[in-house]
Amino acid sequence: MESRRSHRPGRWLIGAAALVGPLPGATAQTAPLQPLRVADAGTSVLDLLPAGTADRMTAQIPLIDAASIVRTAIETGSSTGYAGIGLVDDHVTLWWKGALPARIATAVASARRTAPVEVAAATYSQVELKAAAARVDPVVRANPKDAAHGVKLRTDGSGLEIAVTGTPNATLPKLPATGVRTTVVARQPMVPRSREDDAAPWNGGARIWATFGCTSGFGVRDTGSGANYLLTAGHCSEVGEQWRDGTGTPIGPATHKNQDHDTMLISTPTAGGDVYTGGSHDEVRVRVTGWTEVFPGQFLCQSGSTTAGEIARPVCNFRVDFHYEDREDLVEATQLDGEEAARSGDSGGPVYAVKPDGTVLAAGTVTRSGGAGLGFQDFATARDDFGDIVPVTGAASATCRVSYLVTDSWSGGFAASVTVQNSGSAVSGWSLGWSFPGGQSVQGHWHGQFQQTGARVTVTNEAHNAVIPAGGSVNLGFTASGTPVTPAPFTLNGAACS
Numbered sequence: 001m002e003s004r005r006s007h008r009p010g011r012w013l014i015g016a017a018a019l020v021g022p023l024p025g026a027t028a029q030t031a032p033l034q035p036l037r038v039a040d041a042g043t044s045v046l047d048l049l050p051a052g053t054a055d056r057m058t059a060q061i062p063l064i065d066a067a068s069i070v071r072t073a074i075e076t077g078s079s080t081g082y083a084g085i086g087l088v089d090d091h092v093t094l095w096w097k098g099a100l101p102a103r104i105a106t107a108v109a110s111a112r113r114t115a116p117v118e119v120a121a122a123t124y125s126q127v128e129l130k131a132a133a134a135r136v137d138p139v140v141r142a143n144p145k146d147a148a149h150g151v152k153l154r155t156d157g158s159g160l161e162i163a164v165t166g167t168p169n170a171t172l173p174k175l176p177a178t179g180v181r182t183t184v185v186a187r188q189p190m191v192p193r194s195r196e197d198d199a200a201p202w203n204g205g206a207r208i209w210a211t212f213g214c215t216s217g218f219g220v221r222d223t224g225s226g227a228n229y230l231l232t233a234g235h236c237s238e239v240g241e242q243w244r245d246g247t248g249t250p251i252g253p254a255t256h257k258n259q260d261h262d263t264m265l266i267s268t269p270t271a272g273g274d275v276y277t278g279g280s281h282d283e284v285r286v287r288v289t290g291w292t293e294v295f296p297g298q299f300l301c302q303s304g305s306t307t308a309g310e311i312a313r314p315v316c317n318f319r320v321d322f323h324y325e326d327r328e329d330l331v332e333a334t335q336l337d338g339e340e341a342a343r344s345g346d347s348g349g350p351v352y353a354v355k356p357d358g359t360v361l362a363a364g365t366v367t368r369s370g371g372a373g374l375g376f377q378d379f380a381t382a383r384d385d386f387g388d389i390v391p392v393t394g395a396a397s398a399t400c401r402v403s404y405l406v407t408d409s410w411s412g413g414f415a416a417s418v419t420v421q422n423s424g425s426a427v428s429g430w431s432l433g434w435s436f437p438g439g440q441s442v443q444g445h446w447h448g449q450f451q452q453t454g455a456r457v458t459v460t461n462e463a464h465n466a467v468i469p470a471g472g473s474v475n476l477g478f479t480a481s482g483t484p485v486t487p488a489p490f491t492l493n494g495a496a497c498s
Contacts, residue, residue: 045286060299061403062115063115066111083122085155093118096119097128129160136178139174148163155322161185165187172184200269201270202219208266214349215306217350229265230268231264261328261382261385262328263381263385265386274286287360288393290390292353294380299320305346306343315340317335329381330375331378342366350366351365380471399425399495400422413479429460440481442478448465
C-alpha cells in the first residue's frame with residue numbers, strides 16, 4: 001500500500017481541549033499477564049455506558065448522516081468559502097464565508113431531509129485560516145521552552161487559537177502579523193498513551209507487546225489485496241518489530257507506519273471484527289460494523305487495555321473539539337464528566353461511535369491524553385496513510401451503511417429519507433435495493449431513479465450523484481402509501497449493507 005495524504009475540507013476542528021507534548025518512550029512489561037476468562041455472553045456495550053451517554057451518542061446518527069451529505073459535496077468540488085462543519089446540540093451547522101454555491105445549497109437541502117442543518121456566516125474561510133496558520137506554526141514550534149505549543153483553526157471560521165501552557169513566567173513567541181484574529185488559550189499538556197490474552201483472529205482493544213506495551217485498535221483489511229492487519233499507534237514500535245499478545249503469542253510484524261500521524265499497521269494472517277469493552281480478564285466485546293468520519297461535537301468512546309484494567313468498562317462521553325493544524329493532524333476530545341481520558345498503555349486503542357443496536361463504528365486510535373483531554377488519530381487519516389483499508393466486520397462485502405428515517409406520516413402514507421454511507425472504495429454508478437414487508441408502494445421520489453416490482457424496490461443513481469466517494473454519502477428519499485416501516489436488509493450493487 002502506498003502512503004499518501006489528502007487534506008480534505010472539514011477536518012480542522014475548534015479548540016477546547018489540551019495540548020500535544022513530546023513523545024517519550026512507553027513503559028516496558030514488568031509482569032506476566034493473566035489469560036482472559038469468559039464473561040456473560042449477553043453483555044452489550046450499551047450496558048457498560050453511563051446513564052444517558054448511549055442515548056446522546058445514538059441520537060447523533062441522523063446528524064452525522066446529514067453532515068456527511070454536506071461534506072461529500074464540499075469534497076467533490078471547489079469550496080473556497082468553506083470554514084467548517086460540526087454538530088451543535090440537535091442540529092448541524094455549516095460555516096461559510098460569502099454566498100453559498102448552488103451545489104452546496106442543494107446538498108444542504110438534501111441533508112435537511114435527514115436532520116436540521118443551519119448555515120452560518122464565517123469571518124474567514126478555511127483557506128485563509130490555513131494560510132495564516134502556515135505562517136504562525138513555524139514560530140510556535142521554533143522554541144520548545146516557551147509557552148506556545150499548538151495552532152488551531154476555529155471551526156466557525158472566527159480565527160486561530162494559539163495553545164499555551166499555564167507554566168509561571170513562561171514566555172510567548174512574537175507572532176507574525178497575518179490579518180487573521182488570533183487568540184491565546186491555556187490548555188493542559190498531554191502525554192502519549194501507549195486486554196491481555198487475545199487470539200487469532202486478532203481484535204481491537206487487546207494488550208499487545210513489542211518493545212513497549214500498547215493496545216490494538218481495530219482489525220482491518222486492505223480491500224485491494226485482501227491482506228489483514230491490526231491498526232495501532234505509530235509510536236509503539238518501528239517497522240519490522242515483531243508483535244505479540246499479552247501472553248506472548250505471536251501476532252506478526254509492523255509493516256507500515258506514518259510517524260507524523262502516529263498510525264501503524266501490524267501484519268497478521270487473520271484479523272477480527274470485535275473490540276474488547278469490558279475488564280482486563282473477561283471477553284466482553286462489541287462488534288465493529290464499519291467506520292465513521294469524525295465531526296466536532298460528536299460523542300465517542302475509547303477502550304484502551306490499561307483503562308480496562310482500572311475501570312472494567314470503556315471511557316465514553318468524549319466530545320470531539322478540534323483538529324490540530326500541524327504535521328500530526330491529531331483530533332482532540334474532552335471527557336465531559338472529568339474522567340481520566342486514557343492511561344499509559346492505552347496507545348493505539350480503539351476510539352469508536354456507538355450505534356443503537358449496540359455495535360460500533362471505528363473512529364480512530366488513541367495517541368495521547370492529559371486529564372480529561374484525549375488526542376487521537378481518526379480512521380479517515382489512517383485510510384489516507386495506508387490506502388483503502390476498512391475495519392474487519394466479519395463480512396468482506398459490508399462496506400456500506402444505510403440510515404433509513406421516516407420523516408413524516410399521515411393516514412395511509414409516509415415519507416422517508418435514506419442515506420447511504422460508503423466505507424469502502426469509491427463507487428461509480430450504484431443500485432440500492434430493499435424489500436417492503438407490508439404492501440407499501442412508492443409514490444413520489446427524489447435523488448434516484450426508482451423501480452418497484454411487488455415488494456422489491458430498486459433505486460439507481462441520477463447523473464449528478466453517480467459517484468459515492470470512499471467515506472462519502474448519498475441521500476435519496478420517497479413518499480409511499482401504506483404503514484410507515486423500516487425495511488431491511490439493504491444492498492448496494494448487490495452487496496449487503498449494515
